[in-house]
Amino acid sequence: MFLTTRVRYGIRALIEIGINYNKQPVLLKVISKNQDLSLKYLDHIFTRLRTRGIIRKIKAKKGGYLLTKSPKEITLYDIIEALEGIGNIECLEDSRICPRTNHCGARVVWNRLNVKIIGVLKSITLEDFIKEHKKINKTKKSTGFSI
Numbered sequence: 001m002f003l004t005t006r007v008r009y010g011i012r013a014l015i016e017i018g019i020n021y022n023k024q025p026v027l028l029k030v031i032s033k034n035q036d037l038s039l040k041y042l043d044h045i046f047t048r049l050r051t052r053g054i055i056r057k058i059k060a061k062k063g064g065y066l067l068t069k070s071p072k073e074i075t076l077y078d079i080i081e082a083l084e085g086i087g088n089i090e091c092l093e094d095s096r097i098c099p100r101t102n103h104c105g106a107r108v109v110w111n112r113l114n115v116k117i118i119g120v121l122k123s124i125t126l127e128d129f130i131k132e133h134k135k136i137n138k139t140k141k142s143t144g145f146s147i
Contacts, residue, residue, distance in 0.1 A: 003080070004083070004084055006044075006045055006048075006083050006084060007079065007080055007083050007084055009035070009037055009041065009042070009045060010045045010048075010049065010079060010082075010083045011076075011079060011126075011129060012035045012037070013031050013035060013037070013042060013045060013046070014049070014054070014055075014067070014074070014079065014126055014129075015126070015129050015130055015133050016030075016031045016034060016035065017031070017055060017065055017066065017067055018067060018071040018074075018126050018127070018129070018130045019130055019133070019134070021066075021067055021070060021071055024062060024064070025058040025062065025063055025064030025065055025066050026064045026065050026066075027063075027064040027065075028042055028043060028046065028064070028065065030064075031065075045083065046065065048082055048083050049079075049082055049083070051082075052078075052081070052082035053068055054067070054068060054069075054074060054078060054079065054082055055067055055068060056068050067126075070127070071125060071126040071127035071129075071130055072125050072126070072127040073125070074125060074126040074127075075121065075122045075123070075124060075125055075126075076121045076122075076124040076125070076126075077118060077121035077122045079126070080121060086118070086121075088114055089107075089110045089114065091104070091107050091110070092107070092110060092111055092114055
């Protein structure tokens with residue numbers, strides 16, 4: 001599966017915010033520095049995430065970004081859909097595209113695959129990413145190894 005840079009960077013940024021869930025908002029410049037990502041590119045990503053209701057911006061002296069839901073309620077499907085959209089096979093989106101729709105065995109298989117992929121994407125949550133991030137970083141700290 002191909003995930004765009006926008007999705008990968010978006011997930012990294014959401015992990016930063018998710019780690020601070022129920023705490024203070026996280027500044028975009030802090031995420032940019034911690035993740036070594038362009039501030040301008042992150043702003044573009046965050047505009048999409050805000051528009052889709054995944055994060056919200058707090059405008060105050062101690063402002064920044066917060067998740068709108070808990071990390072366990074935000075799925076990988078939600079994130080990809082917000083940042084790129086889920087790219088389905090054209091004939092599954094609109095059966096009028098192909099005159100073979102009614103007698104195409106491949107379309108049936110593509111549909112089964114599509115259903116499974118969406119199921120997997122909906123089963124993985126931001127909380128899963130955060131747990132793995134914490135596990136890896138705890139190990140690095142305990143061994144004195146860091147990147």
